Amino acid sequence: MANVSPTRGDMSTHPDASEMRSRYDRVLGGRDVALVDGPVFLLGLYCAVSPWILHYTASQPALVAHNLVVGIAIGLLALGFTAAPARMYGLSWAMCALGIWMIIAPWVVGDSPDAGVIVNNVIIGALALILGLVCAGTAAKSVPRP
Numbered sequence: 001m002a003n004v005s006p007t008r009g010d011m012s013t014h015p016d017a018s019e020m021r022s023r024y025d026r027v028l029g030g031r032d033v034a035l036v037d038g039p040v041f042l043l044g045l046y047c048a049v050s051p052w053i054l055h056y057t058a059s060q061p062a063l064v065a066h067n068l069v070v071g072i073a074i075g076l077l078a079l080g081f082t083a084a085p086a087r088m089y090g091l092s093w094a095m096c097a098l099g100i101w102m103i104i105a106p107w108v109v110g111d112s113p114d115a116g117v118i119v120n121n122v123i124i125g126a127l128a129l130i131l132g133l134v135c136a137g138t139a140a141k142s143v144p145r146p
Contacts, residue, residue, distance in 0.1 A: 047128075096128075098132070
């Protein structure tokens with residue numbers, strides 16, 4: 001009589017293990033940066049609301065609109081990274097550019113910004129640059145080479 005009792009074995013010996021692994025990788029689409037999407041979205045959200053959190057809406061009206069627009073752009077990039085990663089990770093360099101712009105924006109857009117506004121934008125810009133570089137590096141790694 002055949003042994004039909006369930007046995008707990010190693011899945012690596014399963015004949016379809018390599019096919020299941022390749023199918024799983026195709027479905028994920030090389031999504032090594034899935035954990036970066038959330039922080040990018042939160043950074044964009046904070047950038048958009050930071051003028052109201054730090055209370056510089058009256059002293060820097062140009063930077064209020066600027067941070068709102070750039071924060072929305074960063075948030076939309078994060079949503080794009082989540083919704084269509086294969087298409088959007090090429091735009092991770094745009095997030096790097098937004099990070100650099102956020103660092104210099106207080107002097108370009110602002111009118112004699114105080115230290116709090118400068119530190120806020122420099123931190124947001126540095127984080128956007130770092131997260132953009134992580135996304136760009138992972139996207140470059142996941143592109144299949146011929």
